[in-house]
Amino acid sequence: MADEQELAEVQQRHWQDTYTAHPGMYGEAPSRPAVHAAAVFRAAGARDVLELGAGHGRDALFLAREGFTVQATDFSPAGLEQLRDAARSQGVDDRVTTAVHDVRDPLPLPDGSVDAVFAHMLLCMALSTKEIHALVGEVRRVLRPGGVFVYTVRHTGDAHYGAGTAHGDDIFEHGGFAVHFFPRALVDTLAAGWTLDEVHSFEEGELPRRLWRVTQTLPR
Template sequence: MAGDERERAEAKREPVQAERELADAQRAHWQSTYSAHPGMYGEEPSAPAVHAASVFRSAGARELLELGAGHGRDALYFAHEGFTVRATDFSATGLQQLRGAALARGTAERVTTAVHDVRDPLPLPDASVDAVFAHMLLCMALSTEEIRALVAEVARVLRPGGTFVYTVRHTGDAHYAAGTAHGDDIHEHGGFAVHFFPRALVDALAEGWSLDEVHPFEEGDLPRRLWRVTQTLPS
């Protein structure tokens, strides 16, 4: 019996260890990528950020949290539009580039940064921000369990009536089921691991929220196929 229990414990540990190893590899990959290609996504904001700024403004939001801000093209746009932005990313290199750009643009007083891994609780008090934005952060190398926990954290830090806009690549994307499979709809292609979302996951993450929009769009040369999701906490 003792041997059987050890085998069951080992079987449970193996997926967790694999998830940690993948997460560590992705963190190192993003660090080296930002170092080799400063400002790799350019200075112009993403189309989802431009849309989100309009949504947030209409909702009366002033204080925003951006998850996975990278080198900051969207955080800088939000600051330029008059929002106060808390930008997080697990790449210290990316955030260093963001801070330098904010200083150069004269918006540093409206941007703060924090190195943070979204597998951990968000470093903010309850009900402390008006809106949260995440462009392709939820579809990084996160397990479904980790994504659910992250969305619960977003709900915790949002004020009542707060808005969450996020984008994810989905299972209709050309890279879905291509490259190296890591399980749980996670596939690695060109060194980047992506969790491709089925529609059922979007609906599950909106439980307890108002699901305002699931908008399909394309981005990049492949093109990447994504959903832009807008959901609101009850007031």
């Protein structure tokens, strides 16, 4: 437990320092998963969206521009400050709220309070399998019946899997960033009690990173 806590604290400092040193590091264009999520959420009739691990906000801002009301969380105050500044400059600050939050803790939202949840590469951060299961349980709690969860994770077919510093539990640290690489069995167990709509393989960025985009829906 002490090792997990130490790794979590190191990663939080690392992301805070990274966002501070590189404002807007991912640019303004939304990720491809966010564009997909917007279409899925709209088809499901969603209006209120929670984004986990929003960073400096390129996807949260895109969702707001698409007309959704967005609650954006991240454990980096620096990233969220950049998000709020951008929301004001883009004229969508009336549709975006932010909260500093570590996903190892319960989500600061009431039961059944959002229509959809989006998380791009948040579940594959330095979280243990137990913490990931607890987080998905929290996502289920805050979603309304029929709510949709779209998330992406790097998987065990990624070139960095097994490289760098091993922390156990399929977590490997490379270049200062620790990643929990998902086996397919973990995706399936996280979807227990949901409808697993899609597991889509895609690549992103340099290397390239190999990911799954997962879409699952709560029963009504």
